[in-house]
Amino acid sequence: MSSVLYDTPGPKAKVRNWIYSGIFVVLFGLVLWWALSLMGEKGQLDADKWTPFVTDGQIWTTYLIPGLMETLKAGALAMVIALPLGAALGIGRLSDHAGVRAAVGAWVEFFRAIPVLMLMLFSNALYAPQLMDVPSDTRPFWAVVTGLVLYNSAVIAEIVRAGVLSLPKGQAEAAKAIGLRKGQTMTHVLLPQAVTAMLPALVSQLVVILKDTALGGALLGFAELLSMNRQIAANYSNTIATMFVIALIYIVVNFALTTLASWLEKRLRASKKSTGAVLGAEEVDDPVPGANTAAGA
Amino acid sequence: MFDFLDSGQYDVLGAFWVTVQLTLYSAVGSLIWGTVLAGMRVSPVPLLRGFGTAYVNLVRNTPLTLLIIGCSLGLSQTLGINLGGETFKETGFRLAVLGLVAYTGTFVCEALRSGINTVPVGQAEAARALGLSFFQVLTLIVLPQAFRAVVAPLANVLIALTKNTTVAATIGVAEAALLMKEMLENEAQAVFAVFAVFALGFVLLTLPTGLLLGWVAKRVAVKR
Numbered sequence: 001m002s003s004v005l006y007d008t009p010g011p012k013a014k015v016r017n018w019i020y021s022g023i024f025v026v027l028f029g030l031v032l033w034w035a036l037s038l039m040g041e042k043g044q045l046d047a048d049k050w051t052p053f054v055t056d057g058q059i060w061t062t063y064l065i066p067g068l069m070e071t072l073k074a075g076a077l078a079m080v081i082a083l084p085l086g087a088a089l090g091i092g093r094l095s096d097h098a099g100v101r102a103a104v105g106a107w108v109e110f111f112r113a114i115p116v117l118m119l120m121l122f123s124n125a126l127y128a129p130q131l132m133d134v135p136s137d138t139r140p141f142w143a144v145v146t147g148l149v150l151y152n153s154a155v156i157a158e159i160v161r162a163g164v165l166s167l168p169k170g171q172a173e174a175a176k177a178i179g180l181r182k183g184q185t186m187t188h189v190l191l192p193q194a195v196t197a198m199l200p201a202l203v204s205q206l207v208v209i210l211k212d213t214a215l216g217g218a219l220l221g222f223a224e225l226l227s228m229n230r231q232i233a234a235n236y237s238n239t240i241a242t243m244f245v246i247a248l249i250y251i252v253v254n255f256a257l258t259t260l261a262s263w264l265e266k267r268l269r270a271s272k273k274s275t276g277a278v279l280g281a282e283e284v285d286d287p288v289p290g291a292n293t294a295a296g297a
Numbered sequence: 298m299f300d301f302l303d304s305g306q307y308d309v310l311g312a313f314w315v316t317v318q319l320t321l322y323s324a325v326g327s328l329i330w331g332t333v334l335a336g337m338r339v340s341p342v343p344l345l346r347g348f349g350t351a352y353v354n355l356v357r358n359t360p361l362t363l364l365i366i367g368c369s370l371g372l373s374q375t376l377g378i379n380l381g382g383e384t385f386k387e388t389g390f391r392l393a394v395l396g397l398v399a400y401t402g403t404f405v406c407e408a409l410r411s412g413i414n415t416v417p418v419g420q421a422e423a424a425r426a427l428g429l430s431f432f433q434v435l436t437l438i439v440l441p442q443a444f445r446a447v448v449a450p451l452a453n454v455l456i457a458l459t460k461n462t463t464v465a466a467t468i469g470v471a472e473a474a475l476l477m478k479e480m481l482e483n484e485a486q487a488v489f490a491v492f493a494v495f496a497l498g499f500v501l502l503t504l505p506t507g508l509l510l511g512w513v514a515k516r517v518a519v520k521r
Contacts, residue, residue: 005413005421005439006341006431013341021344028348038376113500115460117474122492125481131488207358214360218467219478226363229370239375243367247359254358 039240049238053245063232067225068249074141074224075210078148082209083202085149086156091186093161104157111154117215120147124220140223144216148209155208159201163194163279200265201279207254207261214250225249301484302494312476313498319393319462319472320502324455326398331405332440338410341431353403361464365396369468386471393465401458408450412443417521445517452510456503473498 009017039045052059092104111119124143127134134142167190175185217227229246233239268278301307337349356364369392372378380395382388416439424438463474477495484491 005339005434007425009341017342020342024342024344024348038378042376044375110496110500113460113503114496115463115474115499117463117466118477118492118495118499121474121478121481122488125485125488125491128485128488130485211358211360211362214362215464215467218362218366218464219474226360226366229366233370240371243363243371247363247367250360250363251355251358255354258354258358 044240049236049241052236059232063228064249067223067228071210071213071224074144074213075206078145078152078209079206082149082153082156085153087160089153089157090160093157094164108154108157111150116147116151116212117219119150120144120216120220123147140216140220143220144213144222148212152205152209155205159198159279160194163198164190166197166279167193196268198279199268200261203257203261203264207257210254299490301480301487307476307480309476309494312471312473315470315472316462319465320459322394323397323401323458323462326394327401327405327458330398330402331409334402334406335409336435338406339413353406356400357403361396361400361461362467364400365393365464366467368392368396389468389470393468393470397458397461401454404454405451408447408454409443412447413439415446416442442519445519448510448514448517452507452514456506459502459506460499
């Protein structure tokens, strides 16, 4: 294996690499040993802390699976609402009318600048009995979905805009030349191609949304996957084991989505039918949740 | 309408100051940790590459909320690691920084890695032909150019980090989001005004960062 930075290793470099590997293994082993012995000291490695996840089906049917379902439900609903909304905002930002462009631009920039957690807290307060009186058992759910929609529709608007702008100029010119009107050009020519181009970016946005649902569990009492750690740990007093299992579930689900996104990206880039414009996951500016971006939550 | 600001009951500026401090400490930490990770991911040693890849994929797919709550419940409350913090306030702040660095480092790493790819192959080849070692090629030739290429993506990471510091509210760090939650509960008649105050605070924090670093990115970009 050779790369920009180094040649294929010769005999000497191979020995050196083995030495580095050895040093790394020893250091990593020391850290791991220290962590495990600390956990052992506090009784977190005892078998009865971990076996319930294998032997006790109730832990899954009562807590983990319902929690995961809530997470997926909120994430999917937020995506389904944010997608058309974001598309409309994205198109609005490309409008020929300066007024529309400015208004939509301000809206999008504003909601992109506010942490998604604050949008959730605000929605939750808005749905309170004094103002809108959403039933208290579904209020956290709707607050989380509203926060996610407000934030992610703004992010999706930017993806849509970038998707349309990534198309070759000739596409719109050709449509104009055969006499299509502005709306027709957008709906028949530009959007279908832009949607294909931004599919990978949209799938990876779903990961950001799923991760952000965890905020609702921590601060609004939304019964999603992460919030289950409190109930499980209260029953089995295995905080660390529970955290591990919950993290694992998130990683598996999100990793599947990430893999799907990069598979789509590769497929789209390889296919000759499209214009070749593809917006990869990396081109979405918000990696976090709020990790917005490059770093969402 | 905004009279809750004058009552002296809420220290809005103080809360935003904690947000700024969280951002700054975490930004420095993630920059260092992200650079180390990027170095690992491009290194000639397969084991280091494997560790870097595994770390980035695992941590990036974990909610930040889980990392920060994990630091608090797991590290601090269960294992008793308080990172040298004496009081509850200090401990919470340090744990939040740890969680933010662990998380944001992966995004810094990925941004840097894409920057490394913008450096022409010939540069590294020439450096190797001069007899520089991998470490020298990386630190003297490639990384300085890579950093200049990724100022704009890193600015996005920094803005995301600023917004992500609100997650520290989940473990009781007295930053902006926690104060907002408290105020929304106490000032139910002024929901919009409270939101406006905190929204403005964040726009004021993130907008100049974006503009300033966008300008810097244009200034320092390597013209090719």
